[in-house]
Structure formats: structure tokens, C-alpha cells
Amino acid sequence: xxxxxxxxxxxxxxxxxxxxVLVMLVMLVIAFxxxxxxxxxxxxxxxxxxxxxxxxxxISRSKLRTALTLISVAWGIFVLVFLxxxxxxxxxxARNQFARDATNGIWMxxxxxxxxxxxxxxxxRITFDNRDYEAAKTVAGVEHIAGTYFIQGxxxxxxxxxxxxxxxxxxxxxxxxxxxxYFLTNNTIVQGRFLNEADVAQRRKTAVVGRPVxxxxxxxxxxxxxxxxxxxxxPFQIIGVFSNPNGAENERQLYVPVSTAQLAFNGxxxxxMLELTAGDAKxxxxxxxxxxxxxxxxxxxxxxxxxxxxxRVFNNVENFERFQAMFxxxxxxxxxxxLGTLAAGVVGVSNIMMIAVKERTxxxxxxxxxxATPSSIVFMVIQESxxxxxxxxxxxxxxxxxxxxxxxxxxxxxxxxxxxxxxxxGVAATLFLMLAGALAGYFxxxxxxxxxPIHALxxx
Amino acid sequence: MLRLAKVNKYYRVGTHSLHVLRDxxxxxxxxxxxxxxxxxxxxxxxxxxxxxxxxxxxSGEYWLGDTIIRDxxxxxxxxxxxxxxxxxxxxxxxxxxxxALENVALPLYYQGITRRKRNQIAAQYLERVGLRDxxxxxxxxxxxxxxxxxxxxxxxxxxxxxILADEPTGALDSETSKQIMDLLSEIHRSGITVLxxxxxxxxxxxxxxxxRLKDGKVVDPQELAAAAxxxxxxxxx
Numbered sequence: 001x002x003x004x005x006x007x008x009x010x011x012x013x014x015x016x017x018x019x020x021v022l023v024m025l026v027m028l029v030i031a032f033x034x035x036x037x038x039x040x041x042x043x044x045x046x047x048x049x050x051x052x053x054x055x056x057x058x059i060s061r062s063k064l065r066t067a068l069t070l071i072s073v074a075w076g077i078f079v080l081v082f083l084x085x086x087x088x089x090x091x092x093x094a095r096n097q098f099a100r101d102a103t104n105g106i107w108m109x110x111x112x113x114x115x116x117x118x119x120x121x122x123x124x125r126i127t128f129d130n131r132d133y134e135a136a137k138t139v140a141g142v143e144h145i146a147g148t149y150f151i152q153g154x155x156x157x158x159x160x161x162x163x164x165x166x167x168x169x170x171x172x173x174x175x176x177x178x179x180x181x182y183f184l185t186n187n188t189i190v191q192g193r194f195l196n197e198a199d200v201a202q203r204r205k206t207a208v209v210g211r212p213v214x215x216x217x218x219x220x221x222x223x224x225x226x227x228x229x230x231x232x233x234x235p236f237q238i239i240g241v242f243s244n245p246n247g248a249e250n251e252r253q254l255y256v257p258v259s260t261a262q263l264a265f266n267g268x269x270x271x272x273m274l275e276l277t278a279g280d281a282k283x284x285x286x287x288x289x290x291x292x293x294x295x296x297x298x299x300x301x302x303x304x305x306x307x308x309x310x311x312r313v314f315n316n317v318e319n320f321e322r323f324q325a326m327f328x329x330x331x332x333x334x335x336x337x338x339l340g341t342l343a344a345g346v347v348g349v350s351n352i353m354m355i356a357v358k359e360r361t362x363x364x365x366x367x368x369x370x371x372a373t374p375s376s377i378v379f380m381v382i383q384e385s386x387x388x389x390x391x392x393x394x395x396x397x398x399x400x401x402x403x404x405x406x407x408x409x410x411x412x413x414x415x416x417x418x419x420x421x422x423x424x425x426g427v428a429a430t431l432f433l434m435l436a437g438a439l440a441g442y443f444x445x446x447x448x449x450x451x452x453p454i455h456a457l458x459x460x
Numbered sequence: 461m462l463r464l465a466k467v468n469k470y471y472r473v474g475t476h477s478l479h480v481l482r483d484x485x486x487x488x489x490x491x492x493x494x495x496x497x498x499x500x501x502x503x504x505x506x507x508x509x510x511x512x513x514x515x516x517x518x519s520g521e522y523w524l525g526d527t528i529i530r531d532x533x534x535x536x537x538x539x540x541x542x543x544x545x546x547x548x549x550x551x552x553x554x555x556x557x558x559x560a561l562e563n564v565a566l567p568l569y570y571q572g573i574t575r576r577k578r579n580q581i582a583a584q585y586l587e588r589v590g591l592r593d594x595x596x597x598x599x600x601x602x603x604x605x606x607x608x609x610x611x612x613x614x615x616x617x618x619x620x621x622x623i624l625a626d627e628p629t630g631a632l633d634s635e636t637s638k639q640i641m642d643l644l645s646e647i648h649r650s651g652i653t654v655l656x657x658x659x660x661x662x663x664x665x666x667x668x669x670x671x672r673l674k675d676g677k678v679v680d681p682q683e684l685a686a687a688a689x690x691x692x693x694x695x696x697x
Contacts, residue, residue: 061557366553371542371570374534453514
């Protein structure tokens with residue numbers, strides 16, 4: 001009984017609001033059409049220098065009103081520009097955090113068990129092997145998959161091995177991987193090619209190196225492709241050079257076939273990590289794929305299927321989705337605040353114009369008595385309003401863009417990168433405020449222009 | 461110059477209709493100097509509005525020269541106001557942010573005359589009212605009499621055939637009032653028709669003829685004479 005009533009009220013309110021908005025829109029359209037028509041008929045007047053001189057004189061002699069309008073509009077545009085730019089900067093910064101690796105990558109790293117299982121105590125270290133890789137490859141939904149063998153030791157540990165050519169030597173990170181590892185990074189091959197399946201199958205001594213490695217080992221301008229280098233005493237032939245958008249730190253590395261490294265560096269068939277992508281799969285699907293692979297691994301390596309620690313999983317699909325949701329919220333926030341500021345600016349301009357016209361009732365009466373037509377009065381007000389909001393918009397726009405430049409150059413934090421604004425948005429916002437200013441001037445000016453001059457003049 | 465025949469004007473206040481002007485018959489010849497007197501509420505202002513083409517009337521005819529003033533477009537009535545009629549107000553109504561010179565020049569702005577040209581002409585008219593040296597001063601720096609003279613120069617600049625003055629001395633002391641009336645007389649002598657709305661008998665006395673309004677009607681001069689001989693009947697001044 002109550003609910004249909006509420007529904008009816010809701011529908012009624014909805015229709016009323018829609019109708020109200022429609023009526024307002026129609027009124028606005030009519031107002032614009034009228035303004036456009038008068039402007040068309042009187043274009044000579046609107047463009048005349050004398051008219052602009054008149055407007056400038058009036059503006060320059062009503063300093064308080066001018067200052068208030070300027071501040072209200074300039075502040076609105078400034079805040080809008082600065083917020084949008086900052087939002088963009090946040091987005092860029094966050095995106096940059098993801099720039100190194102594929103946004104749909106999943107990494108599974110062998111770790112220690114945390115639950116006793118099948119007679120084994122907890123704390124046992126798990127190691128993957130080549131059969132795990134082969135088994136995981138068959139799981140439905142897996143697009144690209146690679147195994148990584150973590151080379152033990154090196155001068156600084158952590159797989160950094162001494163890399164030599166001629167008299168030069170330095171330690172670089174060595175990644176021993178299957179050829180699909182390429183799809184887990186955002187690396188780009190700038191010369192030659194990446195590892196392929198034949199490299200892995202035939203245990204070729206091939207290497208793909210980052211740009212800084214080439215710069216370090218080779219004289220400027222030399223072609224590194226086909227050249228031999230020594231990694232921990234083992235000779236490798238360079239077949240490709242890569243770059244990474246996240247910069248030098250991710251380029252001071254080498255990729256070699258996992259099979260070759262296992263043989264050369266005493267790895268038998270051990271793997272430390274499986275890494276895979278699942279195309280455009282959503283988080284839920286990737287979780288299923290991960291669960292299947294973990295189930296296989298738990299069976300083969302005797303750890304509890306529900307042991308959350310035995311295999312550490314980094315799921316970028318999930319992270320990226322979370323990031324996108326967060327960024328969406330930031331965007332919505334920025335847009336809401338920006339529109340709010342703009343709306344405040346519109347209200348501010350409207351108020352100032354209303355008061356300005358009210359304050360000028362007497363002046364309008366005088367002008368009418370001296371022979372001003374109503375349309376010339378309306379246009380005088382609109383011209384002033386549009387001129388002021390335009391100037392103020394430009395001021396706010398330049399101030400906002402300027403401050404964004406300062407913030408961008410200051411590099412306050414990694415989370416804000418290259419804050420900037422699409423200038424079209426700034427210009428559109430300024431035009432919007434000018435339009436609002438024109439409308440805000442139009443309605444009070446129109447009613448003021450209709451006022452009987454003698455009444456206006458007696459209105460002390 | 462101008463003629464009103466059976467002019468009626470109503471103001472609608474809510475559901476009521478107020479009959480403000482009743483069958484006004486009025487004729488002012490070219491070059492006359494006329495005062496319109498009446499108590500407040502007698503319809504003086506409304507009559508002035510209609511004469512100044514600032515308001516419409518409901519019935520009757522208003523002839524200004526050879527033209528009947530009725531149902532004019534806003535553009536046309538603005539043009540008549542600009543070229544035929546000069547206004548002088550009780551409170552001067554100069555634009556406060558403009559100099560005396562710019563105030564005087566304003567009517568010419570609405571004729572599309574260039575700034576340089578209209579400032580030249582305005583300077584001549586300021587000279588004529590004896591305020592040449594005050595051209596660059598704003599109204600706030602001037603006395604009431606000076607302001608009214610600027611306003612008169614402004615009323616004259618478009619070479620109107622009719623000056624409508626609404627209580628032109630209402631805000632001035634008697635000495636300054638006298639000077640302003642001298643100026644209006646001088647304008648009248650130069651051949652321009654001058655109509656002064658006032659409640660001051662001294663001002664009315666300086667004109668050639670006085671038209672009295674009472675309750676929206678023109679008071680018949682004979683009736684007036686009769687009333688004067690019967691002191692018991694008050695006549696609004």
C-alpha cells in the first residue's frame with residue numbers, strides 16, 4: 001500500500017524535475033537565441049571601439065565590483081585547472097609504478113611451508129623444477145608462461161654476476177628464463193631479438209642485454225649483436241638489446257636461456273619462480289588459474305594445499321584492477337570537486353552580476369532617458385560580464401598551469417609525475433564561465449532594461 | 461509642439477485598477493514655458509513619463525510635433541527621447557563614475573557620434589552653462605547647482621525641441637534655484653519648449669503658464685479662479 005504510493009510520488013517528482021530542467025533549458029536556448037540575434041543585428045555596435053572604450057571605462061571605475069568578479073572567476077578556474085592537473089599527475093605517478101612489468105603478469109615464487117603436511121615439518125623450503133613448468137603450461141587459461149632459475153651467489157649475491165668483455169667488467173643482474181618471460185615485462189627490443197624456444201631447447205649460450213650493459217661494455221657506436229661476453233666465466237653471445245620504460249635500473253640486466261643457466265651454474269632442473277599471463281582474464285579467473293597450479297605444486301612437492309606461504313603469489317591483474325578502481329575514485333573526486341568549484345564560480349558570477357545590475361538601476365534609468373535602447377543596455381552589461389570573466393578565466397588558467405609547472409618540476413614525490421592539463425579543458429571551462437557570466441548578466445539586465453526610467457531614477 | 465487628447469492611464473495593482481490620469485486634455489505650443497503643478501499623487505509623474513515617452517498610456521492620443529506617440533518600438537521611442545527631448549531631474553542623475561564632460565556627451569554616444577567629436581561638442585555646452593573649467597571633475601566634486609547645470613548641458617546637447625524638467629530645483633537652495641530657473645528661462649528664450657513639473661509656486665511663477673493637476677485631472681482654470689474666491693475650498697499646490 002505504502003510502497004506503490006512512494007513509487008508514485010517518486011515518479012511524480014522525477015517527472016517534475018525533468019520538466020523543470022526542460023523548461024530551464026528551453027528558456028536558456030531562447031535567451032541565447034535572442035542574444036545571438038541582437039548581436040547579429042548590432043554587430044557593428046558590439047564590435048565598435050567606442051563601445052569597448054565605454055565598457056573599459058565603466059570597468060576601471062568600479063574597482064570593487066571588478067575585483068570581486070575577477071577573484072571569483074579566476075579562483076574557480078585556478079582550482080579546477082590545478083585539481084585536474086594534480087589528478088593527471090597522480091595518475092601518471094601511479095601508472096609509472098606499474099610501468100616496469102606487464103599489468104597482467106602473475107608471479108609465483110617458491111617459498112617455505114608454514115603448515116606441517118604428510119609428515120613434513122613446517123618451515124621446509126620448496127623448490128620448483130622443470131616438470132612444474134611443463135605441467136603449469138597445460139593449465140587452461142594460461143597464455144604465456146616462463147620459469148626462472150635464481151642463480152645462486154655472484155660477487156654481491158642475489159644473482160648479480162660478473163660480466164666481462166675485453167678489459168671491462170661489472171656485476172649485472174642475470175635472469176635465467178624461458179622465452180615467454182618477455183611478455184611479463186614491459187621491455188622493448190631495440191636491437192636484434194629476444195630469446196626464443198630454440199635457444200631454450202638447444203641450451204644455446206645466447207644473451208639479451210639492457211642498454212646500459214652495452215654502453216658499459218662497448219665503445220660508443222659499436223654494434224653488440226653477435227659479440228661475445230663472459231658471464232661468471234661462461235661465454236655468451238649477444239643476440240638482442242632491450243629498453244624498459246621505467247628506466248636504467250631495470251635495464252642493468254641480462255636475459256639468458258633458463259636451460260643454459262641451469263647447466264652452466266649448477267642448477268640441475270631447479271626453478272625458483274613461475275611467471276605467467278592469462279590474456280585479458282579478470283581477477284576471478286586468474287585466481288582460479290593460480291589455484292589450479294598451486295594444487296599441482298602441492299601434490300608434487302608435498303605441502304598442504306591450503307598453505308598460503310609455500311608459494312608466494314604476486315597477481316598484477318588484481319593489483320592493477322585495484323589501482324584502476326582507486327584511480328577511478330580519484331578521477332570522480334577530482335571531477336566532482338572541479339565541477340563544484342566551477343558551479344561555485346557560476347553562482348559567484350551570477351550573484352555579482354545581479355548585484356551589479358541592481359546597483360546600476362539608476363544608471364540604466366539615466367541611460368534610457370538619454371536615448372539608450374533596451375538592447376544596448378542588455379549588451380552593455382553582457383559585454384562587461386563576458387569581458388571580465390574572460391580576463392579572469394585567462395588569469396586563473398595561467399596561474400593554474402604555472403603552479404602545475406612548478407609542482408611538476410619540484411618532484412615532491414614519486415606519486416605525482418608530470419602534472420599537466422589538457423589546455424582544451426581549461427579553455428572550455430573559461431568559455432563556460434564566460435557563457436555563465438553572459439547569462440548571469442542577461443536576465444537581470446533584461447528586467448532592468450524594462451524598468452520605467454522615472455521609477456528607476458526616483459529609487460534612491 | 462505637443463498635444464494630449466483624452467489621455468487615460470490605469471495602473472493595475474493586483475485585482476484593482478487605479479485610474480491615474482483621467483481624460484487629460486493638454487496643449488503646449490512651440491516655444492512655450494509651462495509649469496505643471498499638483499500635489500503628490502495627482503498624476504504629475506505619470507504625465508511626465510508619458511510626455512517623455514518613458515511610459516505608455518491606455519487610451520487617447522499624444523501628439524509630439526506631427527507624430528502620434530503610440531505603440532512605438534523600443535528602438536523608435538529611444539530615438540525620440542534621444543533627439544526630441546532633454547530631461548532634467550531633481551536629483552541630477554549624473555553618472556558618478558564619469559566626468560562632467562563625459563556625462564554631457566552621453567546622449568551623443570547613443571547617436572553613434574565618435575568620442576572625439578562628442579567631447580568637443582560637450583565642451584561647448586559646458587562653456588554655455590559656465591562650467592568649462594569643471595570638465596574633468598566627477599559629480600562628487602561639484603556642488604548641487606553645478607551638477608544641475610551639467611545635467612542641463614546634457615539635456616541640451618542633442619539639440620532637443622522639448623526640455624522636460626522634473627522638480628529641477630527640488631534639491632537646491634533658493635539662491636541656486638533662482639540661477640537654475642534663470643538658465644531654464646534663457647533656454648526658453650533660445651526657442652526651446654520647456655515644461656517644468658514642480659510643486660514650488662515660485663518656480664511656477666517664472667513660467668508663462670501653469671497647468672494644475674488634481675486627482676488625475678487637469679483643473680479647469682475657471683474653476684480654479686472660482687476656488688480662489690472661496691477660501692473654504694483648498695486647492696492643492
